Amino acid sequence: xxxxxxxxxxxxxxxxxxxxxxxxxxxxxxxxxxxxxxxxxxxxxxxxxxxxxxxxxxxxxxxxxxxxxxxxxxxxxxxxxxxxxxxxxxxxxxxxxxxxxxxxxxxxxxxxxxxxxxxxxxxxxxxxxxxxxxxxxxxxxxxxxxxxxxxxxxxxxxxxxxxxxxxxxxxxxxxxxxxxxxxxxxxxxxxxxxxxxxxxxxxxxxxxxxxxxxxxxxxxxxxxxxxxxxxxxxxx
Numbered sequence: 387x388x389x390x391x392x393x394x395x396x397x398x399x400x401x402x403x404x405x406x407x408x409x410x411x412x413x414x415x416x417x418x419x420x421x422x423x424x425x426x427x428x429x430x431x432x433x434x435x436x437x438x439x440x441x442x443x444x445x446x447x448x449x450x451x452x453x454x455x456x457x458x459x460x461x462x463x464x465x466x467x468x469x470x471x472x473x474x475x476x477x478x479x480x481x482x483x484x485x486x487x488x489x490x491x492x493x494x495x496x497x498x499x500x501x502x503x504x505x506x507x508x509x510x511x512x513x514x515x516x517x518x519x520x521x522x523x524x525x526x527x528x529x530x531x532x533x534x535x536x537x538x539x540x541x542x543x544x545x546x547x548x549x550x551x552x553x554x555x556x557x558x559x560x561x562x563x564x565x566x567x568x569x570x571x572x573x574x575x576x577x578x579x580x581x582x583x584x585x586x587x588x589x590x591x592x593x594x595x596x597x598x599x600x601x602x603x604x605x606x607x608x609x610x611x612x613x614x615x616x617x618x619x620x621x622x
Contacts, residue, residue: 488591492518501612511572525579534571
């Protein structure tokens with residue numbers, strides 16, 4: 387037969403656990419409520435934080451193609467030069483640092499021109515073609531084709547969407563597609579919305595497939611440097 391002291395100790399222990407559980411749940415509930423309120427407040431005002439305009443970027447891409455034809459390197463230089471004049475060099479990465487990017491089964495390379503909490507602007511592409519999953523993102527994605535052609539597919543359709551040089555493929559927030567670049571294809575990719583959640587998609591293939599940790603580190607270093615640098619400049 388258990389002693390009274392053991393019984394009392396058991397009751398005290400049970401009471402502490404219940405108290406701890408209730409307190410923890412209360413803290414989590416308050417945190418989630420505050421997070422949801424802040425998220426809803428900021429999400430409704432995202433337009434206030436953007437420094438790029440997707441219509442200007444589309445027009446800029448078309449003018450760059452018209453000026454330089456199939457010379458993709460000169461097209462990229464034309465774009466970055468005008469952005470420095472229009473947006474200012476303060477929020478742009480002027481070092482053309484190319485890194486591989488594996489995401490959704492597709493492989494290419496990217497040059498990060500700008501990265502912040504609410505926007506990113508990159509040159510993305512490959513000289514030999516690729517195919518994969520777009521991902522389902524927390525931002526609108528505008529894929530301005532600079533050279534080559536991109537194909538996209540959605541379930542239920544029997545014909546592909548075709549995006550040649552000079553066109554823009556708008557992947558709306560929350561949507562998903564299959565995409566393909568048959569051969570050499572480069573694009574000015576602009577995303578606006580909540581950027582940090584998109585990083586998980588960009589990192590997943592490293593852990594499940596490529597195990598290319600030096601590239602992962604380079605991507606993290608450049609992205610982190612640009613995001614933190616822009617935050618310090620009061621750019622969300």
